[in-house]
Amino acid sequence: MPTVTYDKQDLLNLVGRKLSDEKLEEIINSIKPNVEKITKNDIVVEHTADRPDLFGIEGLARAIKEYLGIKTKKFSIKKSNVKVKCSKIDYRPYIACAVVRNVKLNDYFIKSLMNIQEVLHETFGKKRKKVAIGIHDFDKIGHSIKYVGMKPETKIVPLGSRKEMSLKEVLEKNPKGKEYGHLVSSHKLWPIYIDSKGVFSFPPIINSDRTKVTDKTKNLFVELTGTDKKAVLQTLNIIVSNLAERNCKIETVQVSYDGKKEITPVVKEETMDVSLEDANKLLGISLNEKKIVELLGKMGYDAKAGKNKITVNVPFYRSDILHPVDIIEDIAIAYGYNNFEPELPKVATIGKAHETEKLSSRIRNLITGLGFQEISRYVLTNTEKQFEKMRNKKEDVIELENPVSKEYSCMRKYLLPGFMEFIFSNMHHDYPQKIFEIGDVVRLDSKSEVGARNERKLCCSISDTKVSYEDISSVLDSFMKTFGISYMLKAVDHPSFIEGRSAEILVNGKEVGIVGEINPHVLTNWKIEMPVAAFEISQDEF
Numbered sequence: 001m002p003t004v005t006y007d008k009q010d011l012l013n014l015v016g017r018k019l020s021d022e023k024l025e026e027i028i029n030s031i032k033p034n035v036e037k038i039t040k041n042d043i044v045v046e047h048t049a050d051r052p053d054l055f056g057i058e059g060l061a062r063a064i065k066e067y068l069g070i071k072t073k074k075f076s077i078k079k080s081n082v083k084v085k086c087s088k089i090d091y092r093p094y095i096a097c098a099v100v101r102n103v104k105l106n107d108y109f110i111k112s113l114m115n116i117q118e119v120l121h122e123t124f125g126k127k128r129k130k131v132a133i134g135i136h137d138f139d140k141i142g143h144s145i146k147y148v149g150m151k152p153e154t155k156i157v158p159l160g161s162r163k164e165m166s167l168k169e170v171l172e173k174n175p176k177g178k179e180y181g182h183l184v185s186s187h188k189l190w191p192i193y194i195d196s197k198g199v200f201s202f203p204p205i206i207n208s209d210r211t212k213v214t215d216k217t218k219n220l221f222v223e224l225t226g227t228d229k230k231a232v233l234q235t236l237n238i239i240v241s242n243l244a245e246r247n248c249k250i251e252t253v254q255v256s257y258d259g260k261k262e263i264t265p266v267v268k269e270e271t272m273d274v275s276l277e278d279a280n281k282l283l284g285i286s287l288n289e290k291k292i293v294e295l296l297g298k299m300g301y302d303a304k305a306g307k308n309k310i311t312v313n314v315p316f317y318r319s320d321i322l323h324p325v326d327i328i329e330d331i332a333i334a335y336g337y338n339n340f341e342p343e344l345p346k347v348a349t350i351g352k353a354h355e356t357e358k359l360s361s362r363i364r365n366l367i368t369g370l371g372f373q374e375i376s377r378y379v380l381t382n383t384e385k386q387f388e389k390m391r392n393k394k395e396d397v398i399e400l401e402n403p404v405s406k407e408y409s410c411m412r413k414y415l416l417p418g419f420m421e422f423i424f425s426n427m428h429h430d431y432p433q434k435i436f437e438i439g440d441v442v443r444l445d446s447k448s449e450v451g452a453r454n455e456r457k458l459c460c461s462i463s464d465t466k467v468s469y470e471d472i473s474s475v476l477d478s479f480m481k482t483f484g485i486s487y488m489l490k491a492v493d494h495p496s497f498i499e500g501r502s503a504e505i506l507v508n509g510k511e512v513g514i515v516g517e518i519n520p521h522v523l524t525n526w527k528i529e530m531p532v533a534a535f536e537i538s539q540d541e542f
Contacts, residue, residue, distance in 0.1 A: 132204030
């Protein structure tokens with residue numbers, strides 16, 4: 001979670017009221033963030049990741065004013081004639097821009113601009129990969145603004161330098177280029193903003209020195225680029241709403257994507273209905289519509305009471321509001337968590353372990369007693385490990401839409417691939433290696449409310465200089481007999497196992513698992529040098 005240091009005097013100036021350190025800390029803690037410390041000049045605040053609108057000092061001041069009932073500025077936006085033509089850049093396709101006028105820069109304002117850029121880059125922007133922000137002196141920008149991809153030989157005078165350099169040289173010599181160059185270096189064309197005078201921005205790396213913001217700057221041009229359109233637009237909304245708190249005038253920019261025109265920033269407020277019954281039921285209190293409207297006002301909402309419901313206008317900069325439950329949470333914050341009275345549950349219960357966990361514990365004790373060591377692998381994996389390296393035909397799995405890494409792009413369907421990875425990573429340890437895991441896999445299930453379900457499985461493996469089918473099947477037999485489970489083995493050819501050395505495990509005629517010696521081709525895929533025998537069985541089936 002981001003921790004931001006604010007100038008205390010600037011914060012109080014923006015709030016427009018004198019507050020003691022104790023009162024200031026109490027209010028901020030009540031809103032949602034947590035004050036870590038207050039000094040003579042600064043206040044250090046730890047934020048939750050879901051409220052990026054509070055990361056900037058202006059957004060925090062606005063929230064404090066709303067909580068105190070101080071009237072806040074109404075946001076307004078004007079249309080400008082500024083246009084940006086955007087060419088398609090596949091790996092960084094989305095942009096958003098705004099013009100900001102009536103800028104009166106002072107030390108507080110400059111520090112605020114630097115802070116909000118830095119914290120949004122690191123958090124919302126995922127270190128500039130998802131969203132990158134550029135702020136320029138608008139009066140130094142020429143006409144015919146374009147966002148295009150250019151060759152690495154294209155020239156720019158980077159911020160803080162008077163020497164013209166190629167984009168490639170920026171990546172090799174400039175500190176920002178060295179830090180963020182990996183975001184563009186693997187591509188043939190690199191993204192730039194260019195006007196009639198030349199390149200003035202090289203996102204997500206650095207701005208040009210020509211358009212740098214100084215104490216004489218009167219108007220700003222804010223440009224963003226990114227890989228996620230929604231995140232780009234939301235980030236711009238946060239920035240312009242903060243600048244508006246300093247009496248700046250916000251103007252739109254027309255962005256053209258291959259003939260398709262869009263206007264940014266998009267400041268349309270969403271409307272949500274909150275059920276009075278749901279709010280009181282979830283919070284365990286009894287409030288009327290009028291009181292809830294009052295509490296929502298403390299959290300910055302315009303709300304109107306209806307019959308058994310409240311219609312709420314969600315501020316355009318509140319990217320965290322996805323469901324009426326999020327608004328009900330803000331009602332609780334405004335009501336004050338300290339004001340909730342503890343109540344004993346109407347039904348007294350005593351906690352106990354789930355039957356699945358009880359069975360897992362019994363299995364764990366048994367397998368440990370047979371000389372095996374327990375491991376625990378990630379539920380997240382990838383399809384290459386689950387299927388290709390195991391020589392299995394690819395099956396449908398739960399895949400992540402935007403995985404952070406190719407290593408973790410889907411939910412596991414089998415435990416055994418994780419064992420292969422573990423054995424490879426521990427080949428330098430002594431043999432035999434006898435390991436087991438009791439863990440969940442995730443399977444698609446159309447009958448489930450969420451379209452998927454967890455399945456508890458047991459997997460055991462032995463790796464040694466010499467290991468056979470009999471070695472692992474004897475462990476399976478001990479396990480089954482101890483739990484009084486009648487089972488049968490049916491020979492089967494499975495691509496992950498040696499032909500003629502594997503079998504399906506059947507309980508009441510139903511397949512519940514497989515046992516056998518791992519195929520040498522699979523061992524080669526995993527670069528494992530020793531033979532491996534294993535079984536994997538569904539605990540849920542018995």
